[in-house]
Amino acid sequence: MNTILARLNALFAFSLSVTAAVAFACFLTTNFLDYTQKVDIDVNKVVIKNMEEFYVGDRHDLGHIIFTLKANFTPVFNWNCKELFLYLMAEYETPQNKLNQVVLWDHIINRGENPVVNIRKRSNKYYFFDDGAFLRGNKLQISLHWNIIPNAGYLWRVPGGGSIALDLPESYGTSRI
Amino acid sequence: MDIFSDLRRLNKRQVYFQVLNFAMIISSALMIWKGMMVATGSESPIVVVLSGSMEPAFYRGDLLFLTNYRADPVRAGEIVVFKIEGRDIPIVHRVIKLHEKADGKVKFLTKGDNNEVDDRGLYKPGQLWVERDHVVGRARGFIPYVGIVTILMNDYPKLKYAVLGLLGLFVLIHRE
Numbered sequence: 001m002n003t004i005l006a007r008l009n010a011l012f013a014f015s016l017s018v019t020a021a022v023a024f025a026c027f028l029t030t031n032f033l034d035y036t037q038k039v040d041i042d043v044n045k046v047v048i049k050n051m052e053e054f055y056v057g058d059r060h061d062l063g064h065i066i067f068t069l070k071a072n073f074t075p076v077f078n079w080n081c082k083e084l085f086l087y088l089m090a091e092y093e094t095p096q097n098k099l100n101q102v103v104l105w106d107h108i109i110n111r112g113e114n115p116v117v118n119i120r121k122r123s124n125k126y127y128f129f130d131d132g133a134f135l136r137g138n139k140l141q142i143s144l145h146w147n148i149i150p151n152a153g154y155l156w157r158v159p160g161g162g163s164i165a166l167d168l169p170e171s172y173g174t175s176r177i
Numbered sequence: 178m179d180i181f182s183d184l185r186r187l188n189k190r191q192v193y194f195q196v197l198n199f200a201m202i203i204s205s206a207l208m209i210w211k212g213m214m215v216a217t218g219s220e221s222p223i224v225v226v227l228s229g230s231m232e233p234a235f236y237r238g239d240l241l242f243l244t245n246y247r248a249d250p251v252r253a254g255e256i257v258v259f260k261i262e263g264r265d266i267p268i269v270h271r272v273i274k275l276h277e278k279a280d281g282k283v284k285f286l287t288k289g290d291n292n293e294v295d296d297r298g299l300y301k302p303g304q305l306w307v308e309r310d311h312v313v314g315r316a317r318g319f320i321p322y323v324g325i326v327t328i329l330m331n332d333y334p335k336l337k338y339a340v341l342g343l344l345g346l347f348v349l350i351h352r353e
Contacts, residue, residue, distance in 0.1 A: 023320055055297050055305060083233055085234060085271075085290065087273075089253055089254065096278075097276040097277060097278055098278060099275070099276070099277040100275065101252060101253035101274070102253070102275075103253055103273040106273075106290075108234075110233060126274075126295075131276045147234075147254060149234040152320045152321065153318065153319065154317060154319075155256065155316055155317055155318065155319055157252075157254055157255065
């Protein structure tokens with residue numbers, strides 16, 4: 001340990017080991033916690049139309065949903081949770097596809113920002129096109145999920161409690177949503 | 178200088194020993210990498226995030242651990258790493274729309290968290306969906322910053338040669 005180079009080498013190796021140990025500790029201490037939370041979902045209005053889908057070229061059913069969402073994510077944040085990625089998902093079945101999953105809305109909450117979600121009468125963020133024209137009279141299962149992005153560790157995807165079933169209208173609507 | 182006096186004292190046996198040592202290190206590294214490929218089912222079990230399209234979750238230089246188990250179906254909200262035909266650079270984005278048929282055939286649409294629009298503009302012309310075969314793996318674990326070395330070495334290729342050259346020199350010459 002009598003040259004600068006040897007000392008730098010030892011310092012570098014030691015800091016590398018310490019950083020690895022801290023990252024592992026972050027992972028171990030927070031990986032097995034319960035990240036579930038109760039969520040309140042309400043649908044205020046649903047309209048289905050039929051129009052040509054951009055890029056695709058075919059006429060597909062387009063759903064438009066206005067919803068209300070209430071949840072409190074304060075207990076979910078800890079020293080290892082740097083971001084919470086929330087996504088509202090609609091799941092349904094059609095004669096053409098056994099499983100369809102569409103993300104209607106998403107939101108990012110970083111650690112330090114307001115963890116209470118209070119969304120009232122929000123429109124879906126992304127176009128809800130079906131892969132066909134099978135939305136009329138169909139039944140949706142709408143639920144909120146979240147993705148835990150850690151400082152270091154496993155990327156959990158947690159399904160939220162409080163999913164609701166929504167019956168879609170039997171015919172196309174004409175309202176100007 | 179220590180290095181040159183060591184060099185003068187090397188004889189044939191020691192040279193062979195050093196070369197074999199070097200080969201052992203290389204093959205152990207290769208075994209670990211291939212072992213991980215088998216264990217995770219992914220052709221590339223560790224990827225470095227190359228773009229800022231998933232900020233603030235992932236920044237350039239972060240490392241992702243992937244798995245690609247066939248029995249585990251892809252679901253909306255998952256972060257998938259996929260390749261577009263004709264391009265080798267893998268893309269790390271989130272699945273926002275998914276349609277699966279009764280026989281298991283699945284197609285999905287992806288979007289980066291930090292992008293305004295979905296990825297249809299990124300796909301091959303005429304391609305509308307990503308399929309299971311395009312998927313390299315799904316992100317399961319995350320560790321920040323560690324991949325910066327790869328990005329620096331890609332952006333400055335002279336640095337890559339310098340580092341590799343120095344490493345090789347030290348391993349071959351140093352007696353330990």
